[in-house]
Amino acid sequence: MFVDQVKITVQAGKGGDGCCSFRREKYIPKGGPNGGNGGRGGDILLVADPNLTTLLDLRYQQLYRAESGTHGQGKSKTGKTGAPMIVKVPLGTVVKLHETDDVLADLTEPLEEFVVAYGGRGGFGNEHYKSSINRAPRRADPGEPGEEKVFSLELKLLADVGIIGFPNAGKSTLISRISNARPEIADYPFTTLVPKLGVVKVENYRSFVAADIPGIIEGAHDGKGLGHRFLKHTERTALLVHLLDFSLMNERDPIEDYHILQKELAEFDSDLATKPQILVASKVDHPEAEARWEELKSQLETLNPNLLAISSVEGRGLKELIFIIKEQLEKMGKWGAEIEKEDDDENETEYVVS
Secondary structure, rough: OOOOEEEEEEOOOOOOOOOOOEEEEEOOOOOOOOOOOOOOOEEEEEEEOOOOOOOOHHHOOEEEOOOOOOEEEEEEOOOOOOOOOEEEEEEEEEEEOOOOEEEHHHHHHHHOEEEEOOOOOOOOOHHOOOOOOOOOOOOOOOOOOOOOEEEEEOOOOOEEEEEEOOOOOOOOHHHHHHHOOOOOOOOOOOOOOOEEEEEEEEEHHHEEEEEEEOOOOOOHHHHHOHHHHHHHOOOOOOOEEEEOOOOOOOOOOHHHEEEEEEEEHHHHHHHHHOEEEEEEEOOOOOHHHHHHHHHHHHHHHHHHEEEEEEEEOOHHHHHHHHHHHHHHHHOOOOOOOOOOOOOOOOOOEOOOOO
């Protein structure tokens, strides 16, 4: 199950109490105070784990408590600091205060940490208050409570390429053909209800990550269809692949669809409409679809010169599409890091482009 929004409550550990104690040793009269300080309460940290892709675990456990510090003891013994509570979240998690929606952190690097709640300070023991004018203090402070807060966590997928288009434009079929992703594919709208990530292997054991972004229709920025919930996943992508449906089943005007989707991107975030895009005529696998493509090709080129036609079912144009994506990512300095050589899974596809 893909979960990209959760609310959690965190309670950092309470500080341990200080100790009020005096030395009581034979032959040492007036030994003086020796009460130790309490230990500090444990912090609560969010840690970005590259092995996670969803906030599912946090949906079922929404309260996190760190360990409290132990109390101080006699013989000047300081209490033990409470163990921190480490909460693992996927890369791309945005941390917001639930009450104000203020963004506090954006965890995009592997093992990046953010302290969401600090543990309480331990109380001072009476030894701390010993002075030249107060030789036998009987004061010991209680530990301070740890911070308690409520946060909203929002996941924005980290992908190099976002595949966008109206429902049934062929996004799922495309990502299943070029990557290791296996989304559900069917001939009805909203087949894909959550974003799907796929790793596209290219030459020299390098790769990029593509994301199938579902549910974008006219009015999505106002909550229609699957709403703007998944539009946010396009914000982190370096490049968008915009699919236009040219199949015989689609009676809509592809050029009109292009302008509608561009408007939705701009309404949601003005920067999205200016993000680099590759315009792709999808499902051009029938003579009549081919004729429709030839008729509209010149108009589409005026909208975006990065234009090509594909048929994911037949495999037509997929190698050329990968090559154009690779070129665009290289220009932007976003080309994927080298990946470790390993035996290919039988379901994975590797495109060698040079």
